[in-house]
Amino acid sequence: MHIPDFMFPVAQGLVYWVIALIFIVLALRWARHSMGEEKVPLVAVLAAGIFAIQALNIPIPWGTSGHMVGAALAAIVLGSPFAGVFVLTLVLLVQGVIFGDGGIIAMGANIINMGVIGGFVGYYSYTAITSMTGNSYAAAFVAGWASLFISAILCAVELAIAGTFPLVAGLTFMGTYHAVIGLIEGGITAFALYLIASARPDILEHPRGVST
Amino acid sequence: METKQFVMIGIAIALVIAVAAPFLASGNPDGLESAFFSIHDAKPFMGSDLDEEAAAAAEEQAVAATGNEFSFEALMPDYSIPGLDKTGEVLAVVLGTLLMLALVYGIARVAARPDN
Numbered sequence: 001m002h003i004p005d006f007m008f009p010v011a012q013g014l015v016y017w018v019i020a021l022i023f024i025v026l027a028l029r030w031a032r033h034s035m036g037e038e039k040v041p042l043v044a045v046l047a048a049g050i051f052a053i054q055a056l057n058i059p060i061p062w063g064t065s066g067h068m069v070g071a072a073l074a075a076i077v078l079g080s081p082f083a084g085v086f087v088l089t090l091v092l093l094v095q096g097v098i099f100g101d102g103g104i105i106a107m108g109a110n111i112i113n114m115g116v117i118g119g120f121v122g123y124y125s126y127t128a129i130t131s132m133t134g135n136s137y138a139a140a141f142v143a144g145w146a147s148l149f150i151s152a153i154l155c156a157v158e159l160a161i162a163g164t165f166p167l168v169a170g171l172t173f174m175g176t177y178h179a180v181i182g183l184i185e186g187g188i189t190a191f192a193l194y195l196i197a198s199a200r201p202d203i204l205e206h207p208r209g210v211s212t
Numbered sequence: 213m214e215t216k217q218f219v220m221i222g223i224a225i226a227l228v229i230a231v232a233a234p235f236l237a238s239g240n241p242d243g244l245e246s247a248f249f250s251i252h253d254a255k256p257f258m259g260s261d262l263d264e265e266a267a268a269a270a271e272e273q274a275v276a277a278t279g280n281e282f283s284f285e286a287l288m289p290d291y292s293i294p295g296l297d298k299t300g301e302v303l304a305v306v307l308g309t310l311l312m313l314a315l316v317y318g319i320a321r322v323a324a325r326p327d328n
Contacts, residue, residue, distance in 0.1 A: 001244045006271060009278045031323040040324050041215065044317035045222035051312040052230040055291055055305045057237040063260020064246040065238035086323075090316050094308060100286030152243060163277040165251055173247035173257065181243050199213045199221070 001069070001148075001155055001178070002095065002102030003109055007164045010105055016158070017108030023085050023116045030082035039078065042203060046074055047087045049192075051094065058184050066181025069114045072122020072147040073189045076140060077196055079205020084119020085111070109158055113151045122147035122189075136197075137190045144189030145182035152178030223313065230309040234291070234301035248274070 005013075035043065050070035057065040070091070071084035092110050095101040102110045122143045129139035156170035165174075197204060213221075241249060241262065249255040252270030254263045275281060291308070293300030 001242065003244065005280050005282045006275045007248070007278060008280055010280050010282070013280070028323055031320070032325055035320065035324045037321070037324045037327045038215075040317060040320045041219045042222075043320045044313050045219055045226065047316035048309045048313040049222060049226040049229065052226045052233060052305060052309045055233040055237060055308070056229060057240070057242060059238035059240055060243075062246065062258050063240050063255065063262065064243060065240040066243050067237075086320075087316070090319065091312065094312055094315065098287050098311070099291050099304070099308065100284075100289045101291070103282070104284070105280060105282055155244065156247070164248070164274050169251045170247065173250050174243065176257075177243035177246055200215075200218050203218075 001110075001113060001152055002092075003106040003113075003155065003159070005103030005105050007159060008103065008106040008109065008162050012158075012162055013103070013105035013108060015108075016112055017105075020089075020108035020111040020116070023082075023112070024089055027082040027085040027089070030080055031086060034080060035078070035083070035086075043074075043078065043083075043087065046070075046077065047090055050074065050087060051091050053188065054091065054095070060177070060180045060184075062177070064177050066177065066184055068185050068188045069118050069148055069151070070189075071115055071118025072126065072140075072144045072185065073192050075119040075123035076126045076143065076189070076193060077204060081116075081119040081123040084122060085115040088115030088118060109155075113155045113158070117151045117154055118147040121150045137194060140190040140193045141186035144186035148182040148185040149175070149178050152181075226309050226313070227306065230305040231302055233305050234298060 053068045057067045059065050071088045074087040075081045075084035089111050092102055092107055096104055096107050125146045126139045126143035129142055130136045152174045156165060156174035159165040160167035160170050246255060249262060249267050249270060250257045254266035254270050288304040291301055291304045293304055
C-alpha cells in the first residue's frame with residue numbers, strides 16, 4: 001500500500017508530512033518515557049523482521065498480491081500504538097530512500113496510513129478484543145486485519161482527494177483487495193505474537209490472556 | 213530463553229525471510245497498484261491480465277492529474293541491484309534487513325528511556 005510520488009500532489013503530500021511529523025514527535029516522546037533500554041534489541045529485531053517480511057508479497061486472487069505491514073504487531077508487542085509509528089516510520093524511510101518503494105513526498109501519507117493508523121487501530125482493537133474475549137491470539141488476528149483494512153480505506157480517501165481515484169471506485173477496489181490482504185496481516189500478527197509469547201512471555205507489555 | 217538467544221533467533225528468522233523473499237514473493241501488483249490499474253482499465257477488477265500499455269498510460273494520466281513529477285534514482289530500485297538478477301535481489305533484501313537492524317538499534321538506543 002506504499003503510495004508512490006506520482007499519485008500525490010506535492011502540496012497534499014506536505015500536509016500529510018506535517019501530520020506525520022506530529023506523530024513522529026509523539027512517538028519519540030513515548031520512547032523517552034516508556035521504551036526502556038532493555039527493549040532496544042527487541043525493537044531493532046522487530047523492525048528488521050518487518051522489513052524482510054514486507055518484501056515477501058503473497059499472491060491473493062485476481063492477479064494481485066499483498067504483504068504484511070507489521071504496525072499492529074509492533075504496537076501489540078511493545079504495548080503502545082506509538083511503537084507502530086516508531087518502527088514503521090523507520091521501515092518506510094529506508095524503503096523509500098534506498099529502495100524506491102513508496103514516494104518521498106508521499107512518505108508522510110504512508111507513515112500516517114501504515115504507521116499511525118496501523119499502530120492505533122491494531123493496538124486498540126487488540127486490547128479491546130482481548131479484554132472482551134480473553135483470547136489474545138484471536139484478538140491479534142482481528143487487530144491485524146482491521147489495521148490493514150482501515151489503512152487501505154484511508155489510503156483510498158487520500159487518493160480520491162489527490163484526484164488519482166474516483167472515491168467510490170477507489171473504496172470498492174481498495175476495500176476488496178485489502179479485505180483479503182488483511183487475512184495475511186492478521187495471520188502473521190497472531191503467529192508472530194504466539195512465537196514471541198512462547199519464547200519470552202515476560203517481554204510482552206500486556207501478557208497474553210491478561211486483560212488490560 | 214536468554215535475551216541474547218532470543219535476539220539471535222529473531223535476527224536469524226529475519227534473514228531467512230530476507231533470503232527467501234526474492235524466490236517466493238509474488239510479482240503481481242499489490243493491492244494499491246491493482247486498484248489503480250483496475251480503475252484505469254488496465255486490469256479487470258477480478259481478473260489478472262495486466263495491459264502494460266494501458267498501465268503506463270494510467271501512470272501518465274495520474275502524473276498529469278497530480279502534477280507531481282518528482283522522481284529519483286534509488287540505490288537499489290525495487291529491491292534489486294542493477295545487473296545482478298536474483299543474486300542482486302537477495303543481496304538487496306539482506307542488506308536492507310541488516311541496515312534496518314543497525315539503524316533502528318542506533319536510533320532506539322538514543323531515543324529510549326535511560327534505565328539509570
